Amino acid sequence: MSINFSYDFLIVGQGLAGSITALMLEDAGYNVMLIEEGKEKTSSRVAAGIFHPVTGRRIVFSWKARELYDYATSFYERTESKLGEKFFHRKLILEVMGTAREYNDWQGRLAQPEFSRLHKDEAINPEYDNCLQSHAGKLLLGDSGWMDITRFLSVTEKHFSEQGKLTKAKFIPGKLERIENGYRYELGKFQKIIFCEGIDSFENLFWNYLPFNPARGEILNVSIPGLPEDHIIMSGIFILPLGNSVFRIGSTYSWNYPESKPTEQGLMELEKKLREAIRLPYKVLDHQAGIRPTVLDRRPLVGKHPEKEDMYILNGLGTKGVMLGPYFAHELIENIQCGKAINSEADIARYSHLFFQSGKSA
Ligand SMILES: Cc1cc2nc3c(=O)[nH]c(=O)nc-3n(C[C@H](O)[C@H](O)[C@H](O)COP(=O)(O)OP(=O)(O)OC[C@H]3O[C@@H](n4cnc5c(N)ncnc54)[C@H](O)[C@@H]3O)c2cc1C
Numbered sequence: 001m002s003i004n005f006s007y008d009f010l011i012v013g014q015g016l017a018g019s020i021t022a023l024m025l026e027d028a029g030y031n032v033m034l035i036e037e038g039k040e041k042t043s044s045r046v047a048a049g050i051f052h053p054v055t056g057r058r059i060v061f062s063w064k065a066r067e068l069y070d071y072a073t074s075f076y077e078r079t080e081s082k083l084g085e086k087f088f089h090r091k092l093i094l095e096v097m098g099t100a101r102e103y104n105d106w107q108g109r110l111a112q113p114e115f116s117r118l119h120k121d122e123a124i125n126p127e128y129d130n131c132l133q134s135h136a137g138k139l140l141l142g143d144s145g146w147m148d149i150t151r152f153l154s155v156t157e158k159h160f161s162e163q164g165k166l167t168k169a170k171f172i173p174g175k176l177e178r179i180e181n182g183y184r185y186e187l188g189k190f191q192k193i194i195f196c197e198g199i200d201s202f203e204n205l206f207w208n209y210l211p212f213n214p215a216r217g218e219i220l221n222v223s224i225p226g227l228p229e230d231h232i233i234m235s236g237i238f239i240l241p242l243g244n245s246v247f248r249i250g251s252t253y254s255w256n257y258p259e260s261k262p263t264e265q266g267l268m269e270l271e272k273k274l275r276e277a278i279r280l281p282y283k284v285l286d287h288q289a290g291i292r293p294t295v296l297d298r299r300p301l302v303g304k305h306p307e308k309e310d311m312y313i314l315n316g317l318g319t320k321g322v323m324l325g326p327y328f329a330h331e332l333i334e335n336i337q338c339g340k341a342i343n344s345e346a347d348i349a350r351y352s353h354l355f356f357q358s359g360k361s362a
Helices: 016-027 065-083 100-110 113-118 149-162 198-203 264-277 321-338 348-357
Strands: 006-012 032-036 088-090 093-097 137-141 145-147 166-168 177-179 182-185 188-195 215-223 232-234 238-243 246-250 283-292 301-304 311-315
Touching: 006 016, 016 032, 016 065, 016 149, 016 311, 016 321, 032 149, 065 088, 065 149, 065 321, 093 100, 100 113, 100 137, 149 166, 198 283, 198 311, 215 264, 246 264, 264 283, 301 321, 301 348, 311 321
Parallel strands: 006 032, 006 188, 032 166, 093 232, 188 311
Antiparallel strands: 088 145, 093 137, 177 182, 182 188, 215 246, 215 283, 232 238, 238 246, 301 311
C-alpha cells in the first residue's frame, strides 16, 4: 500500500460501528479505508444481536425505540440487497410472564396504543407449553428479531477487502501525523478519521478522557432438542433459536472490567435461569464472554474531538448496538457533511469539560 494513496476517510475498527459507518459512507459516494486488528472476542463477535423495543421487567420503551427501529430496519435490509447476503432476521418475541403481577403489568401496558401496536394476536405453537416451566401467561410482540452480527461483519470484511479497502493491522495513534486538510498514516492520506474501536478507545490517548463504563457479558450456545424455534423467548433470559435445535442464551451483566474470559459464576447463573425457563434437558455447546462498550450515562458517544480537527468517534453503543448503530452513524455523517447537530444526549460535546479538565488540551 503506497503512502500516496488518498482517501476521504480512515475508519479504525471493523466491528458493528465501523462496518455500518463504512457502508454508509460508501453509499454516500466517499472513498474509505478500514483498519481492523482482528481481535476474536470483541463485543460485536460475542453479541446475540437481538433487537426488541421494550426494556426489561419495567416494561418501558427503550430510548428512541421507534426512530431507531425504523432507521435500522431500512438500513440493514437495504444493505442485505446491496451485499447480496441475509443477516437481518425479523422474529417475534415470545414474552413469558413469571408472576401474576407481571401479567397484570403487561395487560395494563397493552391498553396503551403504542404497546397494543406491538402485540401480535396470533396463535402460539401449543408445543411451547410442554417445554416451558409453569408461568403466569405469555404473549407475542413484534418490531423485534436478531441480527447475525458475525455474518454481517464477515460479509462487510469481504466487500471492502475485495476492493483493497480493508487493512488487517492494529492502528497506533502515535503514528498518526496531522497534515494540511487531514492526516497521514502509513496507509496513505486521509481527509478525516473516525474511531470505532469499541472498548479499546478506553486506552486510546485521543479518547481516554471519555467516561466509559464497560459491562462484561457472558453468553451460551446450547442444544435443546424439542424446543420450538418459532420465536425468541424472553423469560428472565433470552433464548434465541439459531437453527438445528441450537439456541443462544444470555446474557449476564457485570462491571468487573477488564476480565473478559468466561467464568464459572457466569455459567452457573445462565444455567440456573435456563432451568427456571424451560423443563427440557439441554447440553452446553459453547460459552463466551465479551465487553460491551457502555458509558456512564448509557448514551452513545458520537461526534468530533474537542480539539483535533477532522477527527471523530462513534462508540458507546452499549447493550443495543444493532439498533443504535445505523441511526447514530447517519447522524455523525450528516454532522460531518453539513454541520447538522447530533442529538445532544449522544454528542460527545457533553463531555468536553472532562477533556479540558484532563489537561490534554494543547
Ligand atoms: C454478551 C453480549 C451480548 C450482547 N447482546 C446484544 C444484543 O442482543 N443486541 C444488541 O444490539 N447488542 C448486543 N450487545 C452489544 C453489542 O455487541 C455492541 O453494542 C456492539 O457490538 C459494539 O460494537 P463496536 O463496533 O462499537 O465495538 P466492537 O465490537 O468492540 O468493535 C471494535 C472493533 O475495533 C477493533 N479495534 C479496536 N482498536 C483497534 C485498533 N487500534 N486498530 C485496529 N482495530 C481496532 C476491534 O478489534 C474490534 O473489531 C451484546 C454485547 C455482549 C458482550
